[in-house]
Amino acid sequence: MTGWTSTPITEHLLRGALDLERTAHGVLPHRLPARARRQVPDEQLAMAEAQPSGVRLVLRTRATAIELDVLRTKMAYAGAPPRPDGVYDLRVDGSLVARASASGGNVRTLDMATGSAVTQPGPVGTLRFTSLSAHVKDVEIWLPHNEITELVALRTDAPLEDAPAHGRTVWLHHGSSISHGSDAESPSTTWPALAACLGGVDLVNLGFGGSALLDPFTARAMRDTPADLISVKIGINLVNTDLMRLRAFGPAVHGFLDTIREGHPTTPLLVVSPILCPIHEHTPGPAAPDLSSLGAGRLTFLATGDPADRTRLTLDRIRDELSRITAARAPEDPHLHYLDGRELYGRADFAELPLPDQIHPDAATHRLIGERFADRAFGDGGPLCAKRD
Template sequence: MGSRLGEGSGPGGEGGAERRAATGDEWVITPVGAGLLRGALEVERTALGVLPHRLPARARAQFPDQYLRMVEAQPSGVRLVFRTRATAVELDVLPTKIVYEGTSSTPQRLYDLLVDGRLAGQATATGGHVHTIDMPTRSVAIRPGAPGTVRFGGLPGGEKSVEIWLPHTEMTELIALRTDAPVEPAPDPGRRVWLHHGSSISHGANAESPTSIWPALAASRGGVELVNLGLGGNALLDPFTARAIRDTPADLISVKLGINLVNHDLMRLRGFSPAVHGFLDTIREGHPTTPLLVISPILCPIHEDTPGPTAPDLDAADLRFVALGDPADRATGRLTLNVIRDELARITALRAADDPNLHYLDGRSLYGEPDFAELPLPDQVHPDTAGHRRIGEHFAESVFGDGGPFAHR
């Protein structure tokens, strides 16, 4: 599939050509395209290479929000998968790194490399664009940068399956894949495809690496192929997201709804209920009998009985969030997490009378009061890596385990 090149050939990041000349390695360059990628709904050809997308072009044309444009192109759950005997792998990339206004450093996001399903290495990419986000306004300031190279060496010899999971919160333009042995696409593993939609928690906020986000952990334990439509700040019952789910092949579907609607103070109960019905109706147009799980929010004390909007706590030393709503406004239909849980339970019970493959899960069974006491939310909204692990374990046990809605029948 690739062409064999001598030392120093092909594009490279900082020190790439010098490193290849010093080692005397010969490299195989393999085009990066949809055949090597899993977890992306669409792959866009760019001037340098390809950019994975988690929403299709039709959906991207229907929202004006710059933040969502950034979020859907952050490749949470997207990975390169191939078979090879290579012991060294290089990936040239143009990352887009995210910085929040007021923080002092640019985070270095991890690439996870798995060999035959086991974590075998982690690396970061130098260079790249930097987007600085002002949280109160969601405005974005852009500083352009140059490509970099991610390198993994010392891989075991012999034929093996290699996965490179891309940083879940860093847009990643893929330029070139180099290996010291030929590469071929990995065969279809024959596993069920699980498509999951949710908020920034499902996207992987605060998890330290792409395979430590809770959907990736749950997928690994459940033995399924993940398509992650967790969209930070944008699980908002958007019709274009429902259509993307409708049109994407999947054996199992879950939608985790609620927290972003409160965060944005986007709608009242009167609008929420028919919007949920419409969202589920659209999914069912393409997946009439697919097991479909509706998940309510995990525990979030600041919003259990207090409406949004949510805002950064400007008095806190680190990024933390506070709820700005008035609990008394629940009487006028403003949404809180408890209001949303009650309504999602009611809606799914009503629909399940005619839809036996529709299921409901209270998000507090994934992360509830005992979990919060042991593993509090560092910023009051998002779990850390240990919290993601806890959610993934609980999901795998209750959903993929015996008797669960996604258990093998």
């Protein structure tokens, strides 16, 4: 195109991804490295880690117009209303200035009743951001947190300059779909993205929908990822998948933390227990879709386990265990800290801002959690404050 500059999309333009896969169309950011992906046991995690939550293109340019060709894969649920299109946030010199969504792309439809899925292929789409100021500026394009996104081509109406130096404190976070950003308004307004902005840190988000399951390959990925601050949010997926019993939980947490410490022996490390989720506070999983709500055009969840079975994990048991484990490790690990997730979202908050599907927070609650995490973790005297720029 006359007057436009095409720039190859390479690792140095991306932040928040641990790997970049070459595809037939372009490049696909991943949030787990190739070695870990070869050990992924299920499609849920394979999908979640390829959804680029927290991943953004970072450019320095005088361009007044930017075009990005992408091939998205959007999720849909059989019998439920169509999900909103994924959002791309354009931030200039730290401020949100525009949003856009891609057209075309693939649609992967999941039947929650049977677990089956089918993908309908679609074409590459183009995003356009125009009417930008002509001064030299730092530009971030945050990719949709809930759509697999292959990056095909990048064009600007002025050349890119050297990318901004990566000099800020890096915060590495792992958690569930809530950390992934489920039901957030946009990729830069998930609670971890909001907390990172308020805390002045650079986010690497390993929040994986349905898949914060103490997997050893995730711990090894965290061990091997450079980071100045680390947090792990543990609990809800272990309950709603009914993955393990109480006997296995403690050793699994110790092993996960031990592996992280192999690569980050003195890095501030914050263990966060689950936010309030009333259906699972005292009732084990597995969680199941409420088929009656699907019939009404909504997706909500039920807890189906037996509350009388003391071997099963519930959120209150997980909080007790995490508090005990971190306290037991503290004498040998003074940089390990614990935060009760109900400080981020508790009983009073549920009364004012209920969880729409009984598990996931809405956009307003993401903001609340992000603000509280920034205050309690990155604020003065917080466990992740010491090494912050």
